[in-house]
Structure formats: C-alpha cells, structure tokens
Amino acid sequence: xxxxxxxxxxxxxxxxxxxxxxxxxxxxxxxxxxxxxxxxxxxxxxxxxxxxxxxxxxxxxxxxxxxxxxxxxxxxxxxxxxxxxxxxxxxxxxxxxxxxxxxxxxxxxxxxxxxxxxxxxxxxxxxxxxxxxxxxxxxxxxxxxxxxxxxxxxxxxxxxxxxxxxxxxxxxxxxxxxxxxxxxxxxxxxxxxxxxxxxxxxxxxxxxxxxxxxxxxxxxxxxxxxxxxxxxxxxxxxxxxxxxxxxxxxxxxxxxxxxxxxxxxxxxxxxxxxxxxxxxxxxxxxxxxxxxx
Numbered sequence: 001x002x003x004x005x006x007x008x009x010x011x012x013x014x015x016x017x018x019x020x021x022x023x024x025x026x027x028x029x030x031x032x033x034x035x036x037x038x039x040x041x042x043x044x045x046x047x048x049x050x051x052x053x054x055x056x057x058x059x060x061x062x063x064x065x066x067x068x069x070x071x072x073x074x075x076x077x078x079x080x081x082x083x084x085x086x087x088x089x090x091x092x093x094x095x096x097x098x099x100x101x102x103x104x105x106x107x108x109x110x111x112x113x114x115x116x117x118x119x120x121x122x123x124x125x126x127x128x129x130x131x132x133x134x135x136x137x138x139x140x141x142x143x144x145x146x147x148x149x150x151x152x153x154x155x156x157x158x159x160x161x162x163x164x165x166x167x168x169x170x171x172x173x174x175x176x177x178x179x180x181x182x183x184x185x186x187x188x189x190x191x192x193x194x195x196x197x198x199x200x201x202x203x204x205x206x207x208x209x210x211x212x213x214x215x216x217x218x219x220x221x222x223x224x225x226x227x228x229x230x231x232x233x234x235x236x237x238x239x240x241x242x243x244x245x246x247x248x249x250x251x252x253x254x255x256x257x258x259x260x261x262x263x264x265x266x267x268x269x270x271x272x273x274x275x276x277x278x279x280x281x282x283x284x285x286x287x288x289x290x291x292x293x
Contacts, residue, residue: 044166057153076214080184092200103204109147
C-alpha cells in the first residue's frame with residue numbers, strides 16, 4: 001500500500017466512523033411503569049428552580065428542623081411527598097423506589113440523601129419513624145439512618161413545598177385520603193430541582209444517571225459522565241436518550257484521531273522500509289550495477 005492509498009483509505013474510514021449511528025427506540029415508560037388510573041394526573045415541573053429550604057418541619061426523631069438541614073452533605077437529594085397512612089399509591093411508589101435503589105451501586109446516606117415529606121399535617125413523628133424503619137429494612141443495603149429523612153410538618157410548610165415542586169394534592173374527607181400524583185424529584189446539593197420521575201417503577205440506570213447528573217460531578221464514575229455527554233434526559237419518554245449533536249461531535253473527533261493515527265502509521269512504515277531495505281531505496285534512486293558489465 002503506497003502513501004496515497006493510505007490517505008484515501010484513511011479518509012474513507014473517517015467518513016464511516018463519523019456517519020455511523022445506531023438509533024435507539026423505546027416505548028413510553030409512563031405507559032409501562034404507571035398504572036392507567038394515574039396517567040391523567042397533571043403536574044407542572046419547575047426544573048432548575050430552588051426549593052424553599054427555610055421551611056420548618058419535624059424529623060422522625062421529633063426534632064424541629066429546616067429543610068435546609070437535609071441538604072448539608074453536598075450530594076443530590078431524592079425528594080418525595082407521601083404519607084404513612086396512604087392505603088396504596090405511596091406504598092407502591094416507595095416500594096418501586098427502593099427496588100430501583102437496591103439495583104444501583106450508589107448508597108443512601110453516602111452518595112445521596114432521601115427526603116420523604118408527609119402530605120398529612122396530622123401525621124406524627126412516631127408514625128414517620130415507623131415508616132422509615134420499614135423502608136430502611138426493605139432497602140437492605142448499608143444505608144445510614146441519617147441518609148433517609150421522614151419529615152412531618154404544618155399544612156403551611158407542606159403546601160409551600162408542594163407548590164414549589166409543582167405538585168397539586170387534594171384531601172378527600174369522605175375517604176380520609178389524599179389524592180396526589182405518583183412522582184419523586186431529584187434535587188442538586190444546593191436545592192435546585194433537577195429531574196422528575198413518574199409512576200411506581202423506575203429503571204435503575206435512569207435513576208442512577210439522574211443522581212450523577214444532579215450531583216454536578218460529585219459522584220459517579222468517569223464513564224457515567226461520558227454517558228451524560230452523549231445522552232440527555234428525554235422527559236417525554238422518561239429516560240436518557242442519545243444526543244445526535246454530541247454523538248456527531250465525538251464521532252468526528254474519533255474520525256480525525258483515527259485518520260491521523262493511520263497516516264502516522266503509514267508514514268512510519270514507509271520510513272522503516274527505506275531504512276531497512278537499502279536495495280529498495282537504491283533501485284528507486286539509480287540503476288543497479290550488474291557485475292561484469
């Protein structure tokens with residue numbers, strides 16, 4: 001293969017690498033992971049808005065705290081609004097969350113915090129503590145109790161937090177229940193809303209990438225951060241989908257890198273042939289001398 005052939009081959013390889021793209025398709029996860037009765041519930045997302053961290057609540061030990069105290073570990077926070085006496089939806093949602101968290105290598109209390117705020121202003125710290133213990137046992141991993149906060153509080157604090165998140169809920173006195181959407185949010189360490197996850201089942205990898213993204217580089221592997229360059233969160237599908245522009249940039253950079261490497265290799269190979277085979281070099285420079293002539 002001569003030098004011009006090497007260049008032509010390299011260009012063709014670069015074009016192939018830059019143009020290669022495998023599309024990913026998936027069904028809407030809201031249909032797969034959310035009961036049919038919940039798909040009509042509406043919620044206004046307040047992405048990148050800051051939560052009212054000065055709100056007063058009571059933790060599961062009975063201590064009065066501000067929401068800010070749950071955002072002190074410089075790690076992302078999973079925020080959900082549920083209540084202990086919920087007959088079904090809250091149980092399904094929290095069970096689904098725990099099931100997902102068990103499947104990832106990030107640990108509550110170390111890599112992220114969980115804050116569950118009761119929608120019921122009549123709920124006591126004792127009820128919250130019992131609910132917390134149940135889910136810590138279900139979680140099963142080496143989670144520190146301080147990593148999951150079950151908060152209760154006055155109606156004013158609850159309603160302000162729900163409004164900031166974008167959740168609408170209604171108390172049904174005839175059933176003594178609250179009607180509310182099945183959703184949890186992920187917030188950045190400084191209290192900004194980063195992602196919303198709907199339903200009662202949550203793909204572990206999607207939850208993991210959401211936590212890594214919200215951590216702003218504080219948790220996750222190098223590969224996680226590389227994935228977040230190539231993928232962005234598609235709210236309509238509830239998953240991380242490929243970003244065509246970023247994939248094209250990376251593909252173009254790889255094509256240039258491979259092209260340069262091939263040209264360099266061909267050049268080195270040619271120089272090596274010239275240095276090792278003097279007859280080859282001689283025949284290119286002048287006619288060979290035939291003995292006896």
